[in-house]
Amino acid sequence: MQTSLAKKICIYLGAALLALVIALPVLWLFIMSISSSTHLTTLPLQWWPDSPTLENYRSLLIYAENTPSQSFLYAIRNSIFIALAATGLSVAAAIPAAYSFSRMPGPRRKNLLYAVIAIFMLPPVALVLPLYTVMSALGLLNTHFALIIVYCSILLPFTTWLLKSNFDTIPSDLDEAPIIDGANRLQAIWYVILPIARPALGAAVMMSVLLAWDEFFYGLLFTNDIRAKTVTVAIADLAAGRVADYGLVSAAGILAAVPPVILAFFMQKTLVSGLASGSVKG
Amino acid sequence: MISYRKTVTAWLLLTPMIVIILGVSGYPLIKTVYYSLTGAKLIAPDLTDAWIGFGNYIRALSSSNFREAIWHTTYFAVISVGVEMIIGVMVALLLNEVFVGRTLLRAMLILPLALPTVVNAMMWRLIYNPDFGALNALLVQLGMLDAYRSWLGDPATALDMVIVADVWKNFPLVALIALAALQTVPKDLYEAATLDGAGMWNRFWRITLPAILGPLSVALVLRTIEAFKVFDIIYVMTRGGPASSTKTVSFYVYQEAFAYMRVGSGASYALIVVLISACLIAGYMYLIRKHGEA
Numbered sequence: 001m002q003t004s005l006a007k008k009i010c011i012y013l014g015a016a017l018l019a020l021v022i023a024l025p026v027l028w029l030f031i032m033s034i035s036s037s038t039h040l041t042t043l044p045l046q047w048w049p050d051s052p053t054l055e056n057y058r059s060l061l062i063y064a065e066n067t068p069s070q071s072f073l074y075a076i077r078n079s080i081f082i083a084l085a086a087t088g089l090s091v092a093a094a095i096p097a098a099y100s101f102s103r104m105p106g107p108r109r110k111n112l113l114y115a116v117i118a119i120f121m122l123p124p125v126a127l128v129l130p131l132y133t134v135m136s137a138l139g140l141l142n143t144h145f146a147l148i149i150v151y152c153s154i155l156l157p158f159t160t161w162l163l164k165s166n167f168d169t170i171p172s173d174l175d176e177a178p179i180i181d182g183a184n185r186l187q188a189i190w191y192v193i194l195p196i197a198r199p200a201l202g203a204a205v206m207m208s209v210l211l212a213w214d215e216f217f218y219g220l221l222f223t224n225d226i227r228a229k230t231v232t233v234a235i236a237d238l239a240a241g242r243v244a245d246y247g248l249v250s251a252a253g254i255l256a257a258v259p260p261v262i263l264a265f266f267m268q269k270t271l272v273s274g275l276a277s278g279s280v281k282g
Numbered sequence: 283m284i285s286y287r288k289t290v291t292a293w294l295l296l297t298p299m300i301v302i303i304l305g306v307s308g309y310p311l312i313k314t315v316y317y318s319l320t321g322a323k324l325i326a327p328d329l330t331d332a333w334i335g336f337g338n339y340i341r342a343l344s345s346s347n348f349r350e351a352i353w354h355t356t357y358f359a360v361i362s363v364g365v366e367m368i369i370g371v372m373v374a375l376l377l378n379e380v381f382v383g384r385t386l387l388r389a390m391l392i393l394p395l396a397l398p399t400v401v402n403a404m405m406w407r408l409i410y411n412p413d414f415g416a417l418n419a420l421l422v423q424l425g426m427l428d429a430y431r432s433w434l435g436d437p438a439t440a441l442d443m444v445i446v447a448d449v450w451k452n453f454p455l456v457a458l459i460a461l462a463a464l465q466t467v468p469k470d471l472y473e474a475a476t477l478d479g480a481g482m483w484n485r486f487w488r489i490t491l492p493a494i495l496g497p498l499s500v501a502l503v504l505r506t507i508e509a510f511k512v513f514d515i516i517y518v519m520t521r522g523g524p525a526s527s528t529k530t531v532s533f534y535v536y537q538e539a540f541a542y543m544r545v546g547s548g549a550s551y552a553l554i555v556v557l558i559s560a561c562l563i564a565g566y567m568y569l570i571r572k573h574g575e576a
Contacts, residue, residue, distance in 0.1 A: 014376045015387055022390045025450065026397070028416050029405045045419035089302075097299035104292035112296070114567060119307045121563045123511040125535040125552040129545050130313035131306070133324075153306040160299060185291055214398045216514040217532075221540060232400040236518050239404045246408055253401040264396035268389060 032250035033057070040246045056251035068238065072252055074226035075234035078144065082230060083212035086148045087205055090155035094204070098163035099189050103172060113164070120157030124217050127153060132221060142228045150218050154211055159204045166200035167193060203270040210260050231256045317549035324543035338550035348551060350526065351534040352558075354441060358530060359509035362445045362452070367502060369449065370456025375490070377457070378464045388461070391454035399451065403518035406447035410434050410519075434520050437527035444519050444528055448512070452505065459501045463494035496569075503566040510559055531555045 032040060033056055035049040060072045101113050131150055132141075140146040174196070175188040183191075194201065219230040229237075235256055238249045264271055318339070321332045342348050377388055394402070409416045412432035421427035433443045467490065475485050513532040516522060522529035522537070529537075535555065539548030 008381075011376065011379050011381050014372075015381060015383060018373060018376065019383075019387060019390060021450070022393055022454075025405055025409060026393060028409065032408065041414050043414070044423065045414065045416065093298040093302055096295035100292045100295035104288060104295075106289065106292065109292060109296070112300075114571075116299075116303060117570075118560075118563050118567065119303065119311075121507050121559065121566070122307070122311070123532060123552070123555055123559055124513075125511075125532050126314055126556045127307060127310040129317055129539055129549055129552065130310040133545070134310075149302075150306055152302050156299060156302055185295060210396070214400075216400050216517070220517070221536075232398055232514075235398075235400050235404055239407060239518060246411075246414070249404060250408065253404050257397050257401050260398060261393065261396040264392050265389065268392055271392070 029250050029253055032246055033254045034251075035247050037245045037247050056245075056247045057255070059248065060251055060255060068248060068252075071226050071229065071234055071237070072231075072255075075229050075231040076255075078223075078226075078228055079213055079231040082144055082147045082151065082228075083209045085144070086151035086155055086212050087208040089148065090152050090159050090208055091201070091204055093152075094156055094159040094163055095189060095194070096186070097160045098167055099185070099193060101160070101164045102167035103175070113161075116157045117161055120154070120161075124153075128218065128221060131218075135222060142223050142225065144228055146222050147215075147218060147228065147230070150222065151212050151215060154215065155208045158211065159208055162204045162207065163197065163200060166197050170196050199270060203267065206263055206267045206270065210263065213260050314549045314552055317545055318547075318553050319550075320546045322545040322549075324539060324545050334546070338547045339554070341547065342550050342554060347526065347529075348531075348534060348554075351529050351531045352554075354528065355510060355512065355530040355532075358441065358445060358448075358512055359506055361442075362448045363502065363505045363509050365445070365449050366453045366456050366505060367498070369453040370501075371460050371494075371498070373453065373457040374460035374464055374494075375486075377461050391457055393454075394451045395454050395458075397451065399514045400518055402447060402451045403515040406443075406450075407434065407519045410443055435524055437525045440520055440524060441528045444515060447519065448509070448515055452508075456498075456501050456505065459497050460494050463497040464490070467493045500566070500569050503562060503569060507559060507562045507566065510555070510562065531558075 031048065034052040034054065036051075036053055036055065039046070039049050059067065060069050063069050063073055101109060135141050135146045135150075170193060175192045178188050178192060179185065214232065215230070216232040216236070219233045220236065223229045223233060235249070235252050238252050241249075319333060319335055321334050321337075373391075377384060397405075410433040412418070412430060412435055415430075415433075417433065418427070418430040422430065431439075434440050471489050472485060475489060480488065511532055512530050513536065516528055516530055516533050517536075520528040522533045531551065532555065535548050535551045538544050538551055
């Protein structure tokens with residue numbers, strides 16, 4: 001009884017500590033975002049603003065030319081467009097590939113699958129120089145198109161692998177039956193596999209969007225103004241500004257974090273089971 | 283005949299993926315190898331790419347700055363991944379117990395994971411701010427520190443502070459993977475062990491750890507591969523400074539190629555990084571093949 005009480009106290013202390021460690025930094029980011037910059041540069045530091053303000057959010061979200069709102073809103077637009085287009089392209093190419101890997105295995109295709117995964121794990125510095133010179137020669141630097149294509153090097157191997165391991169769990173009788181009846185493979189994928197694999201498809205789309213939204217390296221190198229700069233690059237710019245307005249930077253960070261955080265919480269179960277199956281089954 | 287047609291179909295279905303991968307990864311990788319053997323400059327890569335053989339590599343390996351960058355990267359990867367594994371497993375053990383608020387706490391783990399890397403870096407940079415940062419204020423107000431410090435401005439602490447920020451973002455990944463593995467361990471195994479007189483410590487080493495070792499080793503290798511690529515968090519928090527104390531290999535390649543415009547030698551640095559990563563990736567491949575065929 002005594003040990004069990006001690007254990008209980010340990011558990012609750014640990015849980016409280018964990019909650020604080022996770023919540024405090026983000027809470028402070030939020031508090032900074034609703035503080036004026038004079039308040040944040042007053043010493044000694046106060047932990048709550050006398051007059052909380054939404055001014056930082058207003059100056060980011062209400063469009064006006066040649067202000068932080070211009071670069072920020074354009075960056076949000078660019079990020080949404082690029083993330084969705086790159087995800088669409090990757091998933092469209094990954095579905096038939098995953099089906100082929102799953103249903104028509106062969107030794108050479110198996111090696112190809114491992115090669116694709118290995119390529120996915122290469123550091124981007126291994127690919128960035130030729131990608132840059134090619135994009136530059138084609139006049140594609142600072143366009144959405146360049147980032148959409150380049151992001152496929154990250155998203156496509158990942159989605160292919162995720163979908164392949166899910167297709168493996170679908171009994172193959174289900175899609176062999178219509179093929180014996182004369183349907184072709186694409187029809188079998190479209191009418192049989194995809195409806196069953198809808199949760200996995202959702203997970204693949206979500207993870208791809210998260211990866212693309214988070215990407216920074218290529219975005220930094222391939223874009224240079226509001227036409228194509230992504231939100232991660234815009235935030236790095238804001239943070240590096242000479243007269244850094246801490247409140248404004250924090251508000252931009254919060255806004256950029258909202259879409260992925262909502263997406264991740266919303267798909268929590270899928271995310272966790274995806275992580276788990278990815279590591280348990282390989 | 284049928285099997286021949288099936289093979290053709292199999293490759294046709296793979297074609298879109300193969301074309302894209304060759305375009306965005308295969309060709310660039312080969313071209314990087316080519317660049318690394320030339321003196322190409324960023325301004326006119328095709329005009330000045332005189333063939334110089336292994337010159338770049340010889341210079342790269344004899345450069346003490348680059349060796350230092352490799353050391354920083356190794357230090358970053360080993361310490362951050364090591365701490366993430368330890369904290370991650372401890373958190374997973376905690377969340378595997380039954381208590382009020384467990385579901386909420388598990389959901390909170392998603393927050394650092396979902397926060398964009400750049401936002402995480404920016405958040406910690408503000409917290410560490412030498413003049414107005416929350417860390418200084420907190421430690422001074424609690425009396426644990428006499429005067430404000432420049433956490434990221436001091437070569438002695440900068441890299442460790444970056445590691446703290448990285449650990450905060452990534453320990454939940456290890457925790458979630460370990461937790462999922464823990465939940466597959468049968469409860470009666472513990473009861474039997476307890477009846478046999480095994481203490482908590484013994485049960486952890488004999489039952490828990492062996493059960494989660496597979497998924498954990500995959501997480502370990504995955505995180506190490508990721509940590510070796512580290513760039514975003516360095517760029518936003520320190521730009522490799524102060525005094526190059528946080529300059530990692532990815533940042534080094536970035537500077538060589540895009541600040542000093544030396545594509546040829548940048549490519550040779552990049553390929554040395556690839557070689558190191560390749561060893562880690564081979565380890566990962568070994569693990570997933572082993573698990574896949576078991």
